[in-house]
Amino acid sequence: MTTAQLLGQDPGWLIAVKGVLxxxxxxxxxxxxxxxxxxxVARMQMRLGPNRVGPFGLVQALADGVKLxxxxxxxxxxxxxxxxxxxxxxxxTACFMSFAVIPMSGPVTLVGHKTAMQLTDxxxxxxxxxxxxxxxxxxIVLAGWSSGSTYPLLGGLRSSAQVISYEVAMGLSLVxxxxxxxxxxxxxxxxxxxxxxxxxxxxxxxxxxxxxMVGETNRAPFDLAEAEGELVGGFHTEYSSLKFxxxxxxxxxxxxxxxxxxxxxxxxxxxxxxxxxxxxxxxGGWFTLIWFFAKVIFFFFIFVWLRGTLPRMRYxxxxxxxxxxxxxxxxxxxxxxxxxxxxxLNGASRVTVLxxxxxxxxxxxxxxxxxDSVKKRARILPEDNFDAPTFAVPQMPGAESAQLGExxx
Amino acid sequence: MINLAIEVGKTTTPxxxxxxxxxxxxxxxxxxxxxxxxxxxxxxxxxxxxxxxAIFYIAQDALFLGIVQVVVYTGAVMMLFLFILMLxxxxxxxxxxxxxxxxxxxxxxxxVGFGGLMVSLLGRATLGxxxxxxxxxxxxxNVPALAQLLFSTYVWPFEVVSALLxxxxxxxxxxxxxxxxxxxxxxxxxxxxxxxxxxxxxxAGLPNPGVYALHNAVDVPALLPDGTASEASVSAMLKxxxxxxxSKPFQLIELANEEGEK
Numbered sequence: 001m002t003t004a005q006l007l008g009q010d011p012g013w014l015i016a017v018k019g020v021l022x023x024x025x026x027x028x029x030x031x032x033x034x035x036x037x038x039x040x041v042a043r044m045q046m047r048l049g050p051n052r053v054g055p056f057g058l059v060q061a062l063a064d065g066v067k068l069x070x071x072x073x074x075x076x077x078x079x080x081x082x083x084x085x086x087x088x089x090x091x092x093t094a095c096f097m098s099f100a101v102i103p104m105s106g107p108v109t110l111v112g113h114k115t116a117m118q119l120t121d122x123x124x125x126x127x128x129x130x131x132x133x134x135x136x137x138x139x140i141v142l143a144g145w146s147s148g149s150t151y152p153l154l155g156g157l158r159s160s161a162q163v164i165s166y167e168v169a170m171g172l173s174l175v176x177x178x179x180x181x182x183x184x185x186x187x188x189x190x191x192x193x194x195x196x197x198x199x200x201x202x203x204x205x206x207x208x209x210x211x212x213m214v215g216e217t218n219r220a221p222f223d224l225a226e227a228e229g230e231l232v233g234g235f236h237t238e239y240s241s242l243k244f245x246x247x248x249x250x251x252x253x254x255x256x257x258x259x260x261x262x263x264x265x266x267x268x269x270x271x272x273x274x275x276x277x278x279x280x281x282x283x284g285g286w287f288t289l290i291w292f293f294a295k296v297i298f299f300f301f302i303f304v305w306l307r308g309t310l311p312r313m314r315y316x317x318x319x320x321x322x323x324x325x326x327x328x329x330x331x332x333x334x335x336x337x338x339x340x341x342x343x344x345l346n347g348a349s350r351v352t353v354l355x356x357x358x359x360x361x362x363x364x365x366x367x368x369x370x371x372d373s374v375k376k377r378a379r380i381l382p383e384d385n386f387d388a389p390t391f392a393v394p395q396m397p398g399a400e401s402a403q404l405g406e407x408x409x
Numbered sequence: 410m411i412n413l414a415i416e417v418g419k420t421t422t423p424x425x426x427x428x429x430x431x432x433x434x435x436x437x438x439x440x441x442x443x444x445x446x447x448x449x450x451x452x453x454x455x456x457x458x459x460x461x462x463a464i465f466y467i468a469q470d471a472l473f474l475g476i477v478q479v480v481v482y483t484g485a486v487m488m489l490f491l492f493i494l495m496l497x498x499x500x501x502x503x504x505x506x507x508x509x510x511x512x513x514x515x516x517x518x519x520x521v522g523f524g525g526l527m528v529s530l531l532g533r534a535t536l537g538x539x540x541x542x543x544x545x546x547x548x549x550x551n552v553p554a555l556a557q558l559l560f561s562t563y564v565w566p567f568e569v570v571s572a573l574l575x576x577x578x579x580x581x582x583x584x585x586x587x588x589x590x591x592x593x594x595x596x597x598x599x600x601x602x603x604x605x606x607x608x609x610x611x612x613a614g615l616p617n618p619g620v621y622a623l624h625n626a627v628d629v630p631a632l633l634p635d636g637t638a639s640e641a642s643v644s645a646m647l648k649x650x651x652x653x654x655x656s657k658p659f660q661l662i663e664l665a666n667e668e669g670e671k
Contacts, residue, residue, distance in 0.1 A: 123552055124476050131479035138456065141490065145449060157494065160487055184552060
C-alpha cells in the first residue's frame, strides 16, 4: 500500500492529532535548535555557551522566549500599522505549513491505527513547499516596507532579491530529482531512494540544493537581509517583543523545514543508512523517526558550522554567484540528467551511456580550462606609475626591499 | 451567474462552506485592490486574491494548477511590489488629481461599457460540449495528464507563448539597460585614488553624521571642532532631496561656556 493510500484511511481525529503533533514538534525543535546552535558555536569559539538554566542550559531558549514576551511591544509612529502587525504572522504561519507534506516515518501504528507520520501526501508535495516558501518571504518584505524606516526597507529588498534568485536555483536542482523519481510527491521520492540515495546519484543537484537552501533561509554566510554590520537588524530592526519572537521562530522552523526537505529529497528520508535496513522494523517501525531526525540534525549542524566558519558574502558577489554560477550549472546538469534518464529508459547499451558521460566530462573540463585562462589574463594588473608616497607605508607582502636599513619616509 | 448558482447547489457541503467563506473575502479583497490609495496595499490584496483563487482550484481537484498559481503569482506580485518601490516611491499614495482634463468621464464610460460587455457575454456563454468531468481527465493522475496534454496536443501554443514571454522579458531588459560610459572603478582603483589623490582628508573615511548624543540621525551634518557643519558627513541623496536639518541647534555651546568659566 502506498503512503498516499495509507494516509487516505486516517480518521478525522487522527489528522487533528497529527497536526497538533507537527506544530508542537516544530516549536520544541526551535527551542532545542536555538540552544544547540549557541552551544555548538560556543564550542567552536572555545567558550561554553548557555549552561545555567536547566540541565546543560537546555531551557535557556524557553527563558529567552518568556523574556521576549514580557518586553514592551513598540509600533513606530511612521509604520503602516496593519501591515506591520500582519508581516510576522505571515512569516510564522507559512513556515509551519511546509511540514505538512514531510514524511517523517515509515508505516507505524498510532493508537491502534496503521498510518505514517506525515500529515498529508500531495502528488505535487515538493511544489507545495516551494509555494509556501514564496509566501513566507512576503512576511520579510512586508516587514521591511511597513517599518517606515531605511534599514528595514533595505533589508526587505535584499531579502526579496535573494529569495527570488535562489528559489530559481533551488527549483532547478529539484527538477533532476523529479526526473529520476518520476514523481513530485515527497513519499514517492523517498520510496524511489530505497536502493540509492539521490545525494549519490544526483550529487551536483544535492550540492546546488544545499547552497541555495542556505540562501533561501537567510542564514550566514548569506544573511545579507539582516547584516548587522550594515543594516542594524535588517527587516526586523523595528520589531520588539512577541512580533520579533515570531520572526525568530520562523527563522529556526524554516531551517528545520529546509533540512527536512533536503533529507527527504536527497538522503533517503526516513530510510536507514545503507546496510542498516533491518533497523527500520525496530519499535514497530518507529525507529525510522530516529533515522529521519538524525539526518535533519546533521543538516542543522552544517548550518551552524557554516555560521561559525564563514564570513558574510558581499551582496554583488552573492547575486553573481546565484545567477552566473548556480543557475547555468543547474540548467546544464538538468540536460545531462534528462539525456541519461531517456537513455536508460530506452535501454541504451552501457557503451553509449559511458561514451555520453565521457563527452560531458570533456566539455566541462574544456569550459573550466577556458575560464581559468580568462581569469589569469584578467589578473595581470597594469604597472603602477606613481611617485613614491611622502608618508610611511607598509612594505608590500613578499617584496624584497632594495633600501634595506634606510627608513622609507 | 445563474449557472454558477446551480453549480453551488450540486457541490458537497464542505466545498460550499469553503466557497461561501472565501468568495466574499476574495471579492472584498479585489474591491479593496481597486479602491486602496497606496499601491503597496493594492499589491498585497492582489496576492490575497490570487491565493484564494488557488484554494478554489485545489478544491476543484486541479491541484497542480492551484499550487502553480501560488508559485507564479506570488512571485509576480513580489515583482510588482518591487516595481512600485522603485518607480512610484516607498510611501507614495495615488493622487486623485486629474492630470489631463476630461479623462475621468471617458474612463468611467469605458469601464462601464467594458463591464457591461463582459457581463452580457459571460451571462449567455454555454459550453460547446458536455463536461467530461475531472475524474476522467485526472485518470492518469493530475500531473501526468496535464503533462500529456501540454507536451503533445498543445505543444505548439505552449512553445509560442513561452517564446513570446522570453522575448518580452529580453525586450524589457534591453529597454531598461543603461550602458556605462566609463568602466566602474574597482575597489583597488578607488583605494589608490583615496591615498594618492590631492589630499589625504578622506583617507580614513568620511565623518559620520549626527551631533553627539543630541541628534544622531543621518539627516544632521556633523559639527567639526571649529563649530562648522561638515558637508561631507551627510548623504548626497538627502541633500538633493532637501531633507538635511541644520545642526546648530544641537551644539553644546552653553555647556562649553560653563566649562570655560570654571
